[in-house]
Amino acid sequence: MESVQAIKQRFGIIGNSDTLNRAIEKAIQVAPTDISVLVTGESGVGKESIPKIIHQLSHRKHNKYIAVNCGAIPEGTIDSELFGHEKGSFTGATQTREGYFEVADGGTIFLDEVGELPLTTQVRLLRVLENGEFLKVGSSKVQKTNVRIVAATNANMFQSIEKGTFREDLYYRLSTVDIHLPPLRERQEDIHLLFRKFASDFALKYKMPTVKLSDAAVQVLLKHRWSGNIRQLRNIAEQISVLEHNRTISAEALKAYLPTSGSNLPAVIKTSKSESDFSSEREILYKVLFDMKSDLNDLKKLTLELMKNGNTKDVEKNNESLIQKIYGNNDEEDYEEALEEDVLSIPEQTALTPEISNKPDKYHFAEEIEEEETLSLHDKELELIKKSLERHDGKRKLAAAELGISERTLYRKIKQYDL
Ligand SMILES: Nc1ncnc2c1ncn2[C@@H]1O[C@H](COP(=O)(O)OP(=O)(O)O)[C@@H](O)[C@H]1O
Numbered sequence: 001m002e003s004v005q006a007i008k009q010r011f012g013i014i015g016n017s018d019t020l021n022r023a024i025e026k027a028i029q030v031a032p033t034d035i036s037v038l039v040t041g042e043s044g045v046g047k048e049s050i051p052k053i054i055h056q057l058s059h060r061k062h063n064k065y066i067a068v069n070c071g072a073i074p075e076g077t078i079d080s081e082l083f084g085h086e087k088g089s090f091t092g093a094t095q096t097r098e099g100y101f102e103v104a105d106g107g108t109i110f111l112d113e114v115g116e117l118p119l120t121t122q123v124r125l126l127r128v129l130e131n132g133e134f135l136k137v138g139s140s141k142v143q144k145t146n147v148r149i150v151a152a153t154n155a156n157m158f159q160s161i162e163k164g165t166f167r168e169d170l171y172y173r174l175s176t177v178d179i180h181l182p183p184l185r186e187r188q189e190d191i192h193l194l195f196r197k198f199a200s201d202f203a204l205k206y207k208m209p210t211v212k213l214s215d216a217a218v219q220v221l222l223k224h225r226w227s228g229n230i231r232q233l234r235n236i237a238e239q240i241s242v243l244e245h246n247r248t249i250s251a252e253a254l255k256a257y258l259p260t261s262g263s264n265l266p267a268v269i270k271t272s273k274s275e276s277d278f279s280s281e282r283e284i285l286y287k288v289l290f291d292m293k294s295d296l297n298d299l300k301k302l303t304l305e306l307m308k309n310g311n312t313k314d315v316e317k318n319n320e321s322l323i324q325k326i327y328g329n330n331d332e333e334d335y336e337e338a339l340e341e342d343v344l345s346i347p348e349q350t351a352l353t354p355e356i357s358n359k360p361d362k363y364h365f366a367e368e369i370e371e372e373e374t375l376s377l378h379d380k381e382l383e384l385i386k387k388s389l390e391r392h393d394g395k396r397k398l399a400a401a402e403l404g405i406s407e408r409t410l411y412r413k414i415k416q417y418d419l
């Protein structure tokens, strides 16, 4: 069996932290088997090397390895991409097409961002995992394939299961073995090492002397939050290598490249959206508005429930998922706290109810305003999407990245607005 060090060298993996070594060791151990593996970790931590290691060290290495980014394929075509389709099965299907599961027979498929798979595709995937069977889209002929699946996700799958967007049975089937890659900030000893490696690579690439960090700059580097992990570190090393005249980098010079929201302070912006790049503050505000609007509607629903039904325990029980959505479902304690502070301490409804039930018109008025607001927000969203698509010559991938949404969500919106 190849050693962890040898594998790191072969696959260009830098780092020496225990957690990284353990993840690689796990990959080496499971490689010769056909066990399904789920690779988890934030965006940019290096998940993509794991399925490559597994494939190369397996008896499948002479067959195909196909990496599929499930989040980037529109919902309407993903079944056909994965499982193929019959000629004439939908408009535009002029030829019978083989899907990845047919092409990769005997090999490995890496399903990146597997949490983004639509539920219908999840059903097909479960079947293929359970007995190797699948149907082409538009066909009733059962086909067999022998594919090893390695999946990856940066999403909290338990939340997705809770929300009903991911099948629990599929999750357990995919994650027979879980390989977790920790965020860069938890691999302190690797941060400077990685920077030096990237700086040396970029010096070679751009034929310039290698940049070096001052001691104070190293401290800044270590304290940074690195919400984009190794991808972000590599990107910053590249910018500095190209742009800085003085090849010894001071703490101040380094700080100029680091986003201010990325310090060790609690992050203001959700990490999953950190890659979006809004070109104006106005657009960011609209985005915040959409999110707030949705929260507000949920809260209105909940308040109405509370006013109608005096029993807060019942309301709490009947609206569990709504409450979780508003107060976040990743932290039980926060949720409990928020609930106690904000919802349950609403003054008893006795004073409010008579006033409202005496003036039903007030309610009507509120409903109308809500509709109008929603409409104009939709206009703004439409405008935002249009402009972003224009800026990127209709390239959905770039527009989605700019808007901070998945390509599939953008595709759905384009359809919704008939763009
Ligand atoms: N340990 C590492 N050593 C060197 N480069 C790495 C390492 N981990 C990740 N990278 C680089 O960082 C970038 C992001 O890695 P990737 O596997 O795409 O992350 P993820 O799939 O987790 O978002 C890639 O350019 C990759 O080569």
Ligand SMILES: [Mg+2]
Binding pocket: 044, 047, 048, 112
């Ligand atoms: Mg990736």
